[in-house]
Amino acid sequence: MRRILTAAGSVLAAAALVVGLAACSEDPLAAQYREGDNKGYIAANGFQTAEIPAENRGEPVDFAGTLDNGDAVSSADYAGRVLVVNFWYATCGPCIIEAPRLEQAYQSFQGQDVAFLGVNTYDQASTAQSFARDHGVSYPSALAVNDAELKLAFADKTPINATPTTLVLDKQGRVAARIVGELPEASILEAIVRTLVAEEA
Missing domain, CATH: 3.40.30.10 (Glutaredoxin)
Structure with missing residues (x-):
């Protein structure tokens, strides 16, 4: 069981690293908007x-x-x-x-x-x-x-x-x-x- 948990933890850590690197590669304000954080702009209510x-x-x-x-x-x-x-x-x-x-x-x-x-x-x-x-x-x-x-x-x-x-x-x-x-x-x-x-x- 411990080996399974360790392996799962490694997979999650690797996934988190990939997501983190991807986030670093894009404009932070654009990322903020995609994540639903309305701070920094006046948002129109949908398209x-x-x-x-x-x-x-x-x-x-x-x-x-x-x-x-x-x-x-x-x-x-x-x-x-x-x-x-x-x-x-x-x-x-x-x-x-x-x-x-x-x-x-x-x-x-x-x-x-x-x-x-x-x-x-x-x-x-x-x-x-x-x-x-x-x-x-x-x-x-x-x-x-x-x-x-x-x-x-x-x-x-x-x-x-x-x-x-x-x-x-x-x-x-x-x-x-x-x-x-x-x-x-x-x-x-x-x-x-x-x-x-x-x-x-």
Whole structure:
């Protein structure tokens, strides 16, 4: 019996070591999120997506702000294009996990009338830029932490403090879809965008 217990203990110890090494190899904030610890980000209550019929989309979103590189950005820059707007910040666990999925979707629409814009709700420019480098995000992000007008522009469209949240604006600049929570697959967003690209402006 003692030999059996000793062998079982060795197996458990080896398994624990493997799990420990695997945990060390990934982003700790992403791991924290996967383990269900909500500390460090404002979590949206699960994944939800809603597509809005054209007749119910309301007025275009009129916004202006500053990118993390200091350049100005506004809704006028995206006139006639489908625009994906993702609200995020650097220590948000699900934001980290969905970042490569958003980048995948962004890359899939290169050369088409589609644009992506991040809106960082919490960080300063240096932190936002570091996140983009570390996680391979190549589309731009605007900074909202000290920009009340940028926040106000989207305030009646979505709870922007529930991060991550993604809005998809149609070619007229109206909110056509809303994704609240971590994007599970790039294909979900890609399907929404393709539908809007096919719409007449």
